[in-house]
Ligand code: NAD
């Protein structure tokens with residue numbers, strides 16, 4: 001477990017960075033800050049200042065609560081803020097209606113009101129479940145993200161996609177609902193299992209691939225530091241990722257256009273996650289293998305070069321992520337991919353790469369090329 005006083009002392013000058021998800025001019029009051037820094041969970045004033053009421057509900061899970069929940073609740077209490085803890089079972093397999101109902105039950109039993117903010121303290125599963133609960137409880141209550149996994153800090157906590165899985169597809173039920181604030185404390189990553197850290201790296205690499213070639217170069221140079229959890233390097237990667245995501249979300253909140261590019265590797269990845277059973281392959285692992293599949297499809301579509309495809313494979317291997325897709329029948333891949341949310345008028349759309357740093361969405365994929373790609377990428 002982790003000693004918060006030690007973190008405070010080691011707090012490397014407490015350099016906090018703040019990035020804004022900026023919806024001005026269309027919707028200025030929904031713009032919100034993403035605070036990033038080592039040890040900033042201690043700075044509860046950041047949270048308290050955006051609460052409409054001196055009472056909150058904090059949703060977490062059985063793994064994260066023992067590490068961070070009590071410290072947070074005590075710090076809030078010291079500022080006169082009382083909190084209702086809601087502790088869920090851990091795991092992607094619990095990202096469903098039953099678990100969502102546990103949140104509603106607790107909110108109702110504790111008489112939480114329209115002004116009672118809900119805090120999500122955890123990874124992407126807790127963030128997605130809690131965000132959906134906040135979007136729908138009493139038709140919407142204030143919501144704050146406190147992401148504690150690398151994946152959640154660089155991706156899922158930013159941008160307002162919330163929701164749950166359906167037995168027949170990932171994230172099929174949900175809402176767009178922006179948080180009031182995101183507070184990403186990179187010190188919480190000290191307790192994260194290695195495998196989860198690597199899963200987060202997949203989404204970081206994605207930003208370089210779809211729109212930030214300089215970041216991709218930087219990642220090639222710094223991957224070993226990220227794997228060693230060097231906190232300065234981690235903070236830099238989190239910031240750069242959040243800047244990329246914040247720009248995309250501000251430009252296209254409801255995924256009418258460029259936001260879809262964030263789904264690089266996800267059409268294949270979701271098929272892997274669902275097909276193997278939720279939780280068997282981590283989301284980031286499935287995205288890594290899915291990214292190789294998307295790159296291979298791009299190469300077969302005469303878009304990306306061989307050299308770039310090799311660089312993609314190499315950086316994912318450097319990050320110790322899977323680059324080979326699991327063996328499933330071709331028909332199973334195809335059937336699972338028809339559940340993709342990008343399907344329009346029955347046609348699957350794929351995010352492909354022209355080169356490292358430039359992605360495109362294409363609907364004109366010949367079935368034969370798709371089949372060939374999947375077969376070539378499987379173990
Ligand atoms: P997760 O939430 O399951 O967390 C991974 C594991 O780490 C869990 O066991 C969790 O309890 C544990 N954990 C979390 N923080 C910890 C810490 N600091 N120390 C020790 N253990 C800790 O998984 P994830 O990778 O964070 O998120 C994956 C989910 O996010 C998927 O459901 C995916 O669909 C979703 N997602 C959503 C978006 C979005 O835009 N909303 C984007 C990407 C992914």
Ligand code: MG
Nearest residue numbers: 155203283287
């Ligand atoms: Mg993702």
